[in-house]
Amino acid sequence: RVTFPIPGQGLPPEERQVILDLIAEAKADGLCTERACEVLGLSPRTVQRWQASVQSLPALAAAPPAVSRPRPYNALTASEAAVVIALIQSPKHADASCRELALALHTGPVPTYVSHVTVWQYERALNCNGPRGRQVVQSRNRTAPDTDWVNGPNQLWDWDITYLHTREPRVFLYLYSLLDHWSRKNIAWRISTQLISDEVQTLWDHGLINEGLLDQPAQTWPKSLSDRGAQMRSRSTVTYFQKLGIPQLFSRPRTLNDNPYIESHF
The missing domain is CATH 1.10.10 (Arc Repressor Mutant, subunit A)
Structure with missing residues (x-):
């Protein structure tokens, strides 16, 4: 029918x-x-x-006439719309989000009270609503870590942390493991009741001691490869690697193939 x-x-x-x-x-x-x-x-x-x-x-x-909707009482005037468009297109605010642009309008020399939703609608109409601010910085670092240069042991170490179940519900132990990227050798490992940066630093200390690298120049020490977990990027962990002069390499989010050896190790 x-x-x-x-x-x-x-x-x-x-x-x-x-x-x-x-x-x-x-x-x-x-x-x-x-x-x-x-x-x-x-x-x-x-x-x-x-x-x-x-x-x-x-x-x-005949077809019914088109219904003309009345203009909202709080719609932007032509001058206000011009201010919003000029701010969106200004190079100074090229990386500002719609919320930051709305705040800039409120605190500008001529205060214009516009919601961030209205700013976003103007951005979309102008085709300027792409990634801005922190999103741009994040989108630039989505390349896989370069590991093709590794041609021997103790050049790149992979490490990660995993949970270990216990007999008590919601109580876990944490396994810290450190692998050599070239030989897949387990350089060091630790089991702890805490998920903290101090355990990461102790893990690497034991790895350097086990491989006898403390007597070697710091320039020859292996680089670090891990995921982007909280303990990998915490301020204490980053400061520790910076003091040792060890560069940190990170895998891409939700991309296990960037660090497959440590992922399969667990």
Whole structure:
């Protein structure tokens, strides 16, 4: 059956007239109006109303006029809109988010009170709603860590932390493991009840001692490869590696293949 338009939306006058012509042709061939309406998926009362409107008041068959919506009382004026557009397109605020732009409008030389949603709508209309601020910085560091240069042991060490279940519910131990990227040797490992940066530093201290690297120049010490977990990027951990002169390499978020050896180790 033909599906009738959704409620609240009538058919255009030309389509109504086509349907009425089809029903008239069907009646001329011997089909009753009710059966023709059933085939078309229409109510006979609807067809009768269309016929009456066409016969008595042809003007009613015309399309309804477009409804003009009144302008909101709080809509931006032309001058205010110009200020918003100028701020969005200014190079000084190229990396500012819509919230920062709204705040800049509020605290500017000519205070203009505009919500961040309105600023975002203008950004979208101007095709300027791409990544801004911190999102731009994050999107630039989505490349895989370079490990093709590794051609021997103790050049790059992989490390990670995993949970160990205990007999008590919601109580875990934490396994810290350090692997050599080239030989897959387990350089050092620790089990702790705490998930803190001090355990990471102790793990690396034991690894350097186990491999006898403390007597070697710091420039020959291995680099670090890990994921972007909280303990890997905490201020204490970053400061520790900076003091030792060990560069940190990070895998991409939710990309296990960037550091596959330590991931498969667990």
